[in-house]
Amino acid sequence: MTPEIEKILAGDPLAGARLISLLEDRDPLGIELLKVLYPTTGQAFLIGITGPAGAGKSTLVARLIDHLRARGLRVGVVAVDPSSPFSGGALLGDRIRMQRRAADRGVFIRSMGARGLPGGIGRSAREAALVMDAMGYPVVLIETVGAGQGEIEVSRCVHTTAVVAMPGTGDEVQAMKAGLSEIGDVFIVNKADCPGADEMVQMMERIASHRRRAPDAWRPPVIQTVAVQDRGVDDLVDCLFEHRRYLESTGRLAERQAGNRLHFFRQLVVDMAATRLLQDSPELASIQKELGHGGIDPYTAAEKLLERRLPV
C-alpha cells in the first residue's frame, strides 16, 4: 500500500482533495489509486439532493450537515454546479455559506463545475463520492442543480434521492414530474413559510403517488422545511434514514448498488472510448480535414473512423 493510499484510508483531507483533483483531470494516476481503494468503498450512505436553482439547496445542505454532525456522523459533500460549463465556477455565496463548516474536520466539502462532455458531471461526482467513501465518511451528500438529465444522473450515483422544490415554481416542477416521480425517494418543499406552500405540497404528493406500485413499494414522503430557520430538517434526516432502512430490509440496497455500479461501468466505457477515439491521431486529423472541406458528411466520417478503430 502506498503512503498516499494509507493517508486517504486514514481520512487525510489533503490527500483526499489531491486524489479528487487527479480524477477531475482524468489523470491516469488518479484512476490507479481509485482502483486500489475501490474494494474499501460501498460503506457510505450516498444521498442525492437535487432541485432547481433558487430552491435553497445549499442552505438545506448546510443545515443537513449540522444535524448529521449533531448525531455524531462525519459528512462528505459533493456540490456539483452545472451552471458554469465553461468557467468551472461556482456560486460563491452559497459555497461560502457551506465552507463555514469546513473548519470542522468531520466535514469534507468538494464543489465542482460541469466542465467537459455531457455526462461528465456524473462521472466526476461519483468519483469524488467514492473517494469520500474510502476516506471513511459514513454519509456523503451529492448536491446537483436539477433540470432534465442532471437529476437522473445523480439518482444513478446514490442510494437515496431527495428532490427539493420551493413554493411558486409549479410550472417548473410540472415540467419535470415524469422524471421526478421515478427518481425521488424523498420530496422536500423548502421555504415552506412562503405563499403557495400548500399547493406545492399537494403537487409533490401527487407526483409521489405516481411512483410505480409494488406490494412493498416505498411511498416517498413529502417534507416541509424552512432551511434558513432550521425548521423541518431533523424530520428530513429521519426520513432519509428511514429510506435507507427500507432499502436494507427489502434487499433493494444491494440491487441499487449493483445497478449503480453497472451504470458507472457503462459510463466509463463510453468516456474512455471517447478519449481514445478523439485524441490526436493522424487518422482523426485526416478525416477531420476531409470533413472541413465538405468532401464527406459527418456520418460517413464517423463510420470511417470507427471502421478502422472499432470494427463491429
Next chain:
Amino acid sequence: MTPEIEKILAGDPLAGARLISLLEDRDPLGIELLKVLYPTTGQAFLIGITGPAGAGKSTLVARLIDHLRARGLRVGVVAVDPSSPFSGGALLGDRIRMQRRAADRGVFIRSMGARGLPGGIGRSAREAALVMDAMGYPVVLIETVGAGQGEIEVSRCVHTTAVVAMPGTGDEVQAMKAGLSEIGDVFIVNKADCPGADEMVQMMERIASHRRRAPDAWRPPVIQTVAVQDRGVDDLVDCLFEHRRYLESTGRLAERQAGNRLHFFRQLVVDMAATRLLQDSPELASIQKELGHGGIDPYTAAEKLLERRLPV
C-alpha cells in the same frame, strides 16, 4: 434518387416526419437517407431558443412563427423537452398552443423528449433540424429547456442562440451566467410587463457585456417581449436576422458551421462507439457478470473491454 428522398426534398411533411422518426430510433435506414440528403443542407437559418421552464418559450416560439410567416418565410420547429427522460412525454398545453399553427403547411413542428444517454438531445435535435433544412425550410427554430448542459448543446447546433428569461428568476440566471454570456447571441426578457422586469433587463445587459471583446465583436442585444400580447416579437425577429447578417458579413457564419459540423462528427463518433461497445456480446456479458460479483472494479472492467475492442 429514391422516391423517399425526392419527397423530402419536395418538402413532403409525412416523409419528413417518417425520416425524423427513423433517426430518433437510430434506424440505419434513417442514417443512409440523411447521408444522401446531407449535401443539400446548410441552407436553413438555425435559431436556438433556450431558457428555464416557465419563461414562456413555447408561447414566444408560437409568436415567432406568426411573424416569420407574415414575412413570407416557411418555418421548421424542433421542440426538445428534456423534462421527461423516462416517458418521452411533453408539456401538452404548450404543444397544443403551437400545434394550432400545424394546419399551416408553411410550418413543420416536431417535438421530442430527451430519452437515452445524456447528449442524446443534441443528436436527435440536430438530425431533425437537418431534415427540415433538406425539406427547404429557410428558418428552423430549436427550442430547448436550458439549465446547464442543455443550452450549450443547442448552441452547438445552431447559428444564433436566443436566451429567454423572465422577471423574478434572478437567482437562476445568476447561476447560469458564465455559460449564458458565452452562448447567448440575443437575450430576451419575456413577460416584460411583470414586476422586476427592469432588474432582469439590467442583469441580462451585464451578462451580455461579459462577452469576449474583439474589435468587430457582436454585442448581444437585450429585447423585452410580452409574448402573450405579441409585444416586442417583431423587434426580436429583426435582431435575429441582424445577427445572421453579422455572421455572414464577418465570415463567422462559415466558421460556426464548420465548428458545428466538427462537433456533430465528434458526437456521432462517441454515440456510435457507445452503441458498438455496449450492445450485447459474450465479452460484455462476461465482464458485467464479473463486475456484478464484485470480482472486478468498474475501471478495470472498462479497461478490459476496451483493451479487447479498442486498443490504444
